[in-house]
Amino acid sequence: MSLPREKLAEMFARTGVTVRTDCTFSSLTTLRVGGEIKLTVRPQNKRQLVACLRLLDKLGEQYIVVGNGSNILANDGFFDGVAVVTKDVNALRIRGNVVTADCGTNTAKIFASLVSSGLGDGEFLGCIPSTVGGAVRGNAGCFGQDVASVVQSVTAVTDNGRLCTLTAEECAFSKRDSIFKRNGWTVLSAKMRFTPSTPQSVRQKFAEMHAKKAATQPLGVPSAGSMLFHSRFSLSPMLDKLGFKGMRVGGAEVSKKHVGFVLNIDKATAEDIYYILRYETNALWRAYGIAAQTEVTCVGFGRQIERGQNDIFTDGQE
Ligand SMILES: Cc1cc2nc3c(=O)[nH]c(=O)nc-3n(C[C@H](O)[C@H](O)[C@H](O)COP(=O)(O)OP(=O)(O)OC[C@H]3O[C@@H](n4cnc5c(N)ncnc54)[C@H](O)[C@@H]3O)c2cc1C
Incomplete structure (x- = not known):
């Protein structure tokens, strides 16, 4: 089912989320291509995100969850559906060597916290343009580190709107894959454990990885990484x-x-x-x-x- 834009905008505005009717995929993705979107909503917290997803399921509207937009290729035509942008759902908490981050948290922000807290084995998070949700879904990684190796548990919304918390094993991570990708579930937050280290060695390892990336990948030009x-x-x-x-x-x-x-x-x-x-x-x-x-x-x-x-x-x- 596809509701008119104005009607949808009105319904979502009532849930408290930010609503826009003038977005294009080219403005939301790193490839800088893609057409107009019927409605773009930006929940401000996890509660609003869950409410949005449940409303979308109830309405039967086509939708896509968008994080940093670094792994999306959208058609140039009109998207007769809703883009749910998670970037504002970005709470981050560090306790000892455990980091809990909401799905819209930029991985660069997590990496910055890892540096200041002297926590290692998450240097890849500074090398990949991503939000936590996109990274968990696709088990993002590079140079031998990946999401699967740091995740302790993930909280998600299933395809029928149910909340669940999965252990790392239950996430069934494999190469660029996870249960979230296979089942179309939305990641709400992830709990990750890192290794005690020092800010200096975390910075140094990151610098090495980043230099390797810059030497082998065209980082300054619009792309979506390896396609x-x-x-x-x-x-x-x-x-x-x-x-x-x-x-x-x-x-x-x-x-x-x-x-x-x-x-x-x-x-x-x-x-x-x-x-x-x-x-x-x-x-x-x-x-x-x-x-x-x-x-x-x-x-x-x-x-x-x-x-x-x-x-x-x-x-x-x-
Ligand atoms: C220059 C460049 C270098 C890159 N290098 C690497 C690399 O080294 N390693 C690597 O793994 N990837 C790499 N990528 C690809 C990309 O950065 C990753 O796939 C990243 O994890 C995508 O996250 P995102 O937040 O941008 O997701 P988006 O692009 O916004 O979305 C990608 C997919 O994830 C879904 N999604 C987004 N948020 C959620 C959520 N909360 N819950 C469930 N699904 C969600 C979307 O619906 C979509 O299907 C690179 C990309 C670029 C542009």
């Missing part, structure tokens, strides 16, 4: 071998520095980027029989959002 993945194989060497580095479609280009990144180098459209992903995926299938999956969440490309699932293109069609 395709496979649970068992590293796709970059294959994409490299297939000659994708530097491939250009419209304003989008496959990075020459890191073949997994597709960049918005000159007013790219979402279609430009999506075309490259389709092309790459089909090439991987034909050359290696490998069904790559999009690491980014694709919104509005011919299917309803399947919460918990990303598009895969294994049909060999171009």
